[in-house]
Amino acid sequence: MTNRSTRPNVSRRGSLATVLLAAFIAAAIATALVAWLLISIYGHKQEARQPFVRVAELNEVSVDPQPWGLNWPHHYDGWKSTAGDKFYGGSSAMPQSKLDKQPWLKRLYAGYAFSIDYREARGHAYMLYDQGVTERVTKKPQAGACLHCHGSMNVLYRKVGLEAMGEEATDEVLAAHFNMPAVQRGFEELSTKPYSEVLAMLKQTPDGTPDDSETVFPTPPEGGFTGEFAGKPVPEDHPTGGKAHPVTCIDCHDPETMALRVTRPGFVQGISDLAAGDAPAPHLPSIAKWRRAGRQGKYDPNVHATRQEMRSFVCGQCHVEYYCANKMTLTFPWKNGLKMEDLEKTWEETIFAEGTDDEEPFHDYKHGETGALIYKAQHPEFELWSQGVHARSGVSCSDCHMPYERVGAAKLSNHHVRSPLENLNAACQNCHKHDEQQLRDRVETIQSNNLALLERAGAAMTDMLDAVMEAKASGLAEEDLAEVYRLQRKAMWRLDYISSENSRGFHASQEAARILGESIDYSRQAEAKALRLRAPDAPSLEGIPIEPIQGVTPTEPIAEGTPKPAVTDSASR
């Protein structure tokens, strides 16, 4: 009290100073925030000015994505994101084995390289690396056709094609323009050559950055993890040294215009076969248009397809069912249509080496346990999507797996190709205005139902294989088992079709359930048939009494004093 009464001015000045200090700090903070806002507005205005700056010139040998990344850094970053950060850890280059998780797969693929090594898929970044180290490739010789999808192949195809056609294939010619007939020819030349030979050629092919010896993603060690150079860099003077890239910009884009384009001859031929046939393809309007216009020439996706269709076609270059071994060229079986039965029909009609002495019916492998000829379903994502509601509604692969997003003022497709579940807001909520959890639950319900049915189909197949092997062991002749083998092939094709398809049934849930239902039915049919074949003759059914029809109401009145039926008792308990 005394203090305040004796020094009133000082005290008032003290509180004034506090207020001033607070005002100063508040004004300073507010100024900083306004400055931040100003800079943010400036930044956004700059972003709106130029969508991209073309600093690097690209041409038809620009396989190396690095110069593309200078022009389109956001797309390039997205593409690079398909590599997880664990890539360099070594052992994580071998993700979980599917064969351990679903042991029936080992029996499904008995006699085929997939029973040696079959793992969870990783992002696009790993497609070449993982193929190079899988024991399917390191332990069993594979065809060069495998690189159609795993490597950036079109320059090599063109080079080999031009040489085969007797034309010049210098770097200048290759850089000048994209020549589809030459690609087609080179593809035919390389498709049946051994994998290792084609990979070595790919590494020697110009990639647009001759002086730069580093690829964006590492190339696999020669011979996988057990080969000569496993875990070590390959010496530069090694004959197979050089660069090979997984799928890169040039595989889907025109380097001049950035327009989407199809570069893979397998797809070009397959979709042309589909158009030339009469199978309905309601989700591909350009095919209907081409047919209505009188089917002139050959249907060419790069000429006839709509932009929206191209956003699925570039994916359909690889995410499909195909034959990929050395008995014939890589083939997409679409001439009868895109449904599972249509593809099966195509394979049933196909004969290897037709018209020669080595003629034999089409098959991917001979089953190791039973000897039946089997069709291996690859990964029919494009075909299953074609049967689903999203395709029919005009939604392309890219709409969900590469949804549009905004970076500053630019709208671009997210090139981090992945499951839409990782990105529900951009991937689903553009169309489905429900909350994220609701959408996630819906997808997970579909996928868990699919998994439950898949496991049942796997169990049915296992029982069938046991029954077929027992029938064989009982000394039945191959002719007697022909029908069992046919049923086995149908059951296994259907099971493999959904098991290998990478959407867990989501791309067309009802269709997936139908296919698995049929697989279970064929497995049980084959099993019953095999059991019957070696079972003793069944007794005659003649004279077996059949109960007469009983109504719900007893025909005779219930006598008084009869205890009430047991049902009532148990119900009241």
Next chain:
Amino acid sequence: MTDSDPSPTTPDRTKALAVAVAVMLGVLGGLGVFTFGYGGGHAYLGNNPQSCANCHVMQDSYDSWVKSSHHAVATCNDCHLSHDPIMKWVNKADNGFFHSLAFTTGDYKDPIQIKPRNSRVTQDACLYCHKDLVNHMLPAEPGGDMLACVHCHMSVGHAQTVAPRRVAPHSEYP
């Protein structure tokens, strides 16, 4: 401090602090006015839909509004601001602040999602114009439960769909 200590807040110091505050307020004022002008702040006080599309996030909504059924009769503000003269400015301030915050920090969903309170504003706006037509469908008690108009009429203002519809109706396919 004790009684015997000389006070640190001498008149000179207070004066200096006052000057500093004045300068700082001046800087804030100047920077604020400049930012307002540079950012085209005055545009947000008006009714032009182009101002909403200043922020790139709204571009798709703007583009589809141009082609929507309501294009000729309603602008952004007609549906997204209250028709009450005071609440209109409350909505404007509310959305203006949160939109700037979201866009400056970059922390927002894209496709953007409407907030419940803005949803109510839009519903009131539907009724403001169409009340005569839908009067018999309104709940008996004011504020009773009802579906939002846009639940079914989602595309009247602006439909953001990523994929175009099929070009030909199904019957045209062979």
